[in-house]
Amino acid sequence: MSLRIIAFEALQDFIPLYPLYQLLFADHGLSAAQISTLFVIWSATGFVLEVPSGAWADTYSRRKLLILGALLGAAGYAAWITVPSYAGFALGFVLWGTSSALISGTYEAFVYDELAARDRTERFPALLGRARSASFVMNLAATALATPLFELGGYVLAGVVSVLSCLAQAVVAWSLPEARAVEAARESDDPGARAAFAAYLAMLKSGVAEVLTRRLVRRAVLLVALLGGFLAFDEYFPLLARETGAATGVIPLLIAGTVAAQAIGGALAGPAYKLPAATFAAGMVATAVLIAAGALSGSAWGFLPIALGYGVMQLVIVVSESRLQDAITGPARATVTSVSGLFAEVSAIAVYAGFALGSVWFTMAVLVAALTVPVLLAAFVVPFALPAPRSSASAEASDT
Numbered sequence: 001m002s003l004r005i006i007a008f009e010a011l012q013d014f015i016p017l018y019p020l021y022q023l024l025f026a027d028h029g030l031s032a033a034q035i036s037t038l039f040v041i042w043s044a045t046g047f048v049l050e051v052p053s054g055a056w057a058d059t060y061s062r063r064k065l066l067i068l069g070a071l072l073g074a075a076g077y078a079a080w081i082t083v084p085s086y087a088g089f090a091l092g093f094v095l096w097g098t099s100s101a102l103i104s105g106t107y108e109a110f111v112y113d114e115l116a117a118r119d120r121t122e123r124f125p126a127l128l129g130r131a132r133s134a135s136f137v138m139n140l141a142a143t144a145l146a147t148p149l150f151e152l153g154g155y156v157l158a159g160v161v162s163v164l165s166c167l168a169q170a171v172v173a174w175s176l177p178e179a180r181a182v183e184a185a186r187e188s189d190d191p192g193a194r195a196a197f198a199a200y201l202a203m204l205k206s207g208v209a210e211v212l213t214r215r216l217v218r219r220a221v222l223l224v225a226l227l228g229g230f231l232a233f234d235e236y237f238p239l240l241a242r243e244t245g246a247a248t249g250v251i252p253l254l255i256a257g258t259v260a261a262q263a264i265g266g267a268l269a270g271p272a273y274k275l276p277a278a279t280f281a282a283g284m285v286a287t288a289v290l291i292a293a294g295a296l297s298g299s300a301w302g303f304l305p306i307a308l309g310y311g312v313m314q315l316v317i318v319v320s321e322s323r324l325q326d327a328i329t330g331p332a333r334a335t336v337t338s339v340s341g342l343f344a345e346v347s348a349i350a351v352y353a354g355f356a357l358g359s360v361w362f363t364m365a366v367l368v369a370a371l372t373v374p375v376l377l378a379a380f381v382v383p384f385a386l387p388a389p390r391s392s393a394s395a396e397a398s399d400t
Helices: 002-012 021-027 032-059 062-082 086-117 121-175 181-189 193-213 215-243 251-267 277-296 300-327 333-358 364-370 373-378 390-396
Strands: none
Touching: 002 062, 002 086, 002 121, 021 032, 021 215, 032 062, 032 086, 032 193, 032 215, 032 333, 062 086, 062 121, 086 121, 086 300, 086 333, 121 251, 121 300, 193 215, 193 333, 215 251, 215 300, 215 333, 215 364, 215 373, 251 300, 277 300, 277 364, 277 373, 300 333, 333 364
């Protein structure tokens, strides 16, 4: 099962369009501000669907939702290359945002509960870390492949390979087991529409109530959301690279460094899981300094410190997500996780709006550097919001 879980997440990031799509938009006449509005559409879609999709995952087959999410991702990338206009790009982001909402909370809840069914939840941080690392390795491979694909067939060929990767991901999702007893019940009971809707509302209420009433979970949800929103920075790295004078064919190679660093950061999450919160707070300080310094360097070499900073931040994110899963005790695990995803979209929208507005007056380098200030401030939040590691989680479970 572990290999298929890792393969599912890995295929989600084997997308050669990732380091190119911002350039695709720009080459079809879109300004930085227009591109930012597309990112807002993307995040707004996730904002609207994140929590409802989490409750759906708690009342319906999570495996089927993972399949659907992968297929919608394929449709989104197909829209970009078949309708290369603002409307086509916006449609692609709506489909991609829907796909992300279906997969995000569903995937983590699926993995954690499958391990719980085997009494092996202690493996979750390491498994999640390996899955994230594998996804970044595949992203790295796709990023490296983007240059020859672009030279051979332009954006269209890169898009076709991206669509095929999503279809392969759907096949892997179809092969995943569902050992969880409630999953089997979902498949066999087939309740009427009214009963199913009542169960959906009950699970939605349960998940939201756990976030609102349990301080430990609430803080962890907000921390994961805050950190997840910072990943919006990388949407602008290709434009930052172009600002340094790098050619389109070279830009994917610069982005590859940030992806490789994230892969290493994700792989280290398992061993680092039980480190004190102060260590991760220091990591966020280092992240802010490294990204700001790299952005302001005005050189392609600035992507080296940016990559290091992004790798450290990825380590902190995976550890935070793992400790959140350990802190959840109610039945609505996917819903709680999706609440975190909801607020992550709010954080991301704020980043996109900042870039859209700031691009009128400032360079991309200045904007990236300026938006590391919230990253720096997040370092002061980590010691108060990060749950204790699993060995101490039971002692805190009654904290309300």
